[in-house]
Amino acid sequence: MALTHNFSVQYDRRHTDSQMYSLYPEDVLPMHLAETNFQTAQPIMDALASRVNQGMFGYVAESAELGLAVQHWMASRFELPIEPEWAQYSPSVGSSLVFAVQAFTQPGDRVLIQTPVYHAFHSLIDNSGRMKAENKLILRNGRYEIDFEDLERQLSNPRTKLMLLCNPHNPVGRCWTKEELTRMAELCLRHHVFVVSDEVHADLVYEAFTHIPLPAISEEIAQHCMVTVNPSKTFNLAGMRSSAAIIPNERRREAFRVALINNKAIDRPVFGMVALEAAYRHGGYYVDQLVPYIEENAKLVGEFLREHIPQLELIQPEATYLLWLDARKLGLPPDQLAPYFLREAKVAFRDGASCGNGEGFLRMSIGFPRAVLEQALHQMKQAVSKLDLN
Structure with missing residues (x-):
C-alpha cells in the first residue's frame, strides 16, 4: 500500500x-x-521511535550507512552516481560551508558569492578573515540571470580561491540550467577556483524544471567541487543536525575532514543519523x-x-x-x-x-x-x- x-x-x-x-x-x-x-515523513518517525526503544544513546560509531544512504538518494532522485566514501558527515549545510572556507582558503583570500543570497553566506565569510566578493545577479523581465562578464572578472582575480554556489538558489528561486552550470564550471576551472555547491533545496524543484547536481556537469568539475546536501529542508529535520558533504576528490576530502576534526564536529548525533538514513532510504x-x-x-x-x-x-x-x-x-x-x-x-x-x-x-x-x-x-x-x- x-x-x-x-x-x-x-x-x-x-x-x-x-x-x-x-x-x-x-x-x-x-x-x-x-x-x-509540516510533520515529517512516517518512516522517519518510525525509525526514531525504534531507536528510542533501545534506551541507550552513547557515542555513534562512524559507519558506511551515511554514505550508502546518500548514495541511494543521489542515484534515485538525481541519477548521480557517487561512492559512499565521498559523503562526509557534517552537522549542517551552514557548518559545511564554514568548514569548507577553512579547508580550502587562507585568511585574506577572496570567497565569491552570487547576491542576493541566503544571509549566512555573508556572515560566514565576514567572520572568517576572508574577503567577500560578489557577483550580483541581474533581475531581467522578472527573472534573475547571471552576469557572466562580471563573474569571470571576479573569478580571474588571483586572490579568489573559492566560490559558494547556491543551487537551487535561495532566495531568488532559480534552478540553474545545465547551460548555466556548465558555463560557471568552465570559468571556475579556467581560473582554478574551487566550488562549494549548496544543494540543500535540490529536492524541492518544480515540475517544469530539473535539478542538476554540479558534479554531473563533467568529471573535471566533479574533482574540483564539493556538494552539500541535507534532508532538513525537505523533511523538516533541521534540529537533527545531520547533513553530508559530497567530495569526490580524495585530497580535498581529507582537507575537509581535518577541518571537521579541528572544530570537534566529527561526532555523529544518534537521532540525526537515524533520521537522515530513513529520509534518504524511504522518503521518496x-x-x-x-x-x-x-x-x-x-x-x-x-x-x-x-x-x-x-x-x-x-x-x-x-x-x-x-x-x-x-x-x-x-x-x-x-x-x-x-x-x-x-x-x-x-x-x-x-x-x-x-x-x-x-x-x-x-x-x-x-x-x-x-x-x-x-x-x-x-x-x-x-x-x-x-x-x-x-
Missing part, C-alpha cells in the same frame, strides 16, 4: 521549543524562516507529494498578489518553498518593509537587504498548510490597503 502524507493538517507549535514560533508574539505568523510547518514518496503542494502554494500566492496586491510582485520561483517578493512599488523605505508587515499584517518576513543586493525585497516561506497561507495573504492585503499608494 502506497504511503500518503496530508500536508493540510495544522499543528500548534507555540509554547514548544520551536525557534520559528519563539521569536514573535502569538498573533504573528512566522514566515521568515527556511523551515516547513513524501517528496513526490510535497513538491506539488508547495508549487500550488506558490501559484496561490502569485494569483492572489496579481488580483489583490499588484504592488507586491512575486519573482516566479522554479524551486524551494521560499518566495522572493519585490515590494519596491509599495513606496515604503526598504528598511521599513519587514517591520511594516510585522506590525500591520502580523506576518514576519526576512528583509531582503540581509541577503545582499536585495533592498526593497522580502523573503517569504510558504511551507505551510494552505489555510495558514491564505490567512497570511488576507492579512497582507489588509495591511497594504492602509498605505497611500496614489
Whole structure:
C-alpha cells in the first residue's frame, strides 16, 4: 500500500521549543524562516521511535550507512552516481560551508558569492578573515540571470580561491540550467577556483524544471567541487543536525575532514543519523507529494498578489518553498518593509537587504498548510490597503 502524507493538517507549535514560533508574539505568523510547518515523513518517525526503544544513546560509531544512504538518494532522485566514501558527515549545510572556507582558503583570500543570497553566506565569510566578493545577479523581465562578464572578472582575480554556489538558489528561486552550470564550471576551472555547491533545496524543484547536481556537469568539475546536501529542508529535520558533504576528490576530502576534526564536529548525533538514513532510504514518496503542494502554494500566492496586491510582485520561483517578493512599488523605505508587515499584517518576513543586493525585497516561506497561507495573504492585503499608494 502506497504511503500518503496530508500536508493540510495544522499543528500548534507555540509554547514548544520551536525557534520559528519563539521569536514573535502569538498573533504573528512566522514566515521568515527556511523551515516547513509540516510533520515529517512516517518512516522517519518510525525509525526514531525504534531507536528510542533501545534506551541507550552513547557515542555513534562512524559507519558506511551515511554514505550508502546518500548514495541511494543521489542515484534515485538525481541519477548521480557517487561512492559512499565521498559523503562526509557534517552537522549542517551552514557548518559545511564554514568548514569548507577553512579547508580550502587562507585568511585574506577572496570567497565569491552570487547576491542576493541566503544571509549566512555573508556572515560566514565576514567572520572568517576572508574577503567577500560578489557577483550580483541581474533581475531581467522578472527573472534573475547571471552576469557572466562580471563573474569571470571576479573569478580571474588571483586572490579568489573559492566560490559558494547556491543551487537551487535561495532566495531568488532559480534552478540553474545545465547551460548555466556548465558555463560557471568552465570559468571556475579556467581560473582554478574551487566550488562549494549548496544543494540543500535540490529536492524541492518544480515540475517544469530539473535539478542538476554540479558534479554531473563533467568529471573535471566533479574533482574540483564539493556538494552539500541535507534532508532538513525537505523533511523538516533541521534540529537533527545531520547533513553530508559530497567530495569526490580524495585530497580535498581529507582537507575537509581535518577541518571537521579541528572544530570537534566529527561526532555523529544518534537521532540525526537515524533520521537522515530513513529520509534518504524511504522518503521518496513524501517528496513526490510535497513538491506539488508547495508549487500550488506558490501559484496561490502569485494569483492572489496579481488580483489583490499588484504592488507586491512575486519573482516566479522554479524551486524551494521560499518566495522572493519585490515590494519596491509599495513606496515604503526598504528598511521599513519587514517591520511594516510585522506590525500591520502580523506576518514576519526576512528583509531582503540581509541577503545582499536585495533592498526593497522580502523573503517569504510558504511551507505551510494552505489555510495558514491564505490567512497570511488576507492579512497582507489588509495591511497594504492602509498605505497611500496614489
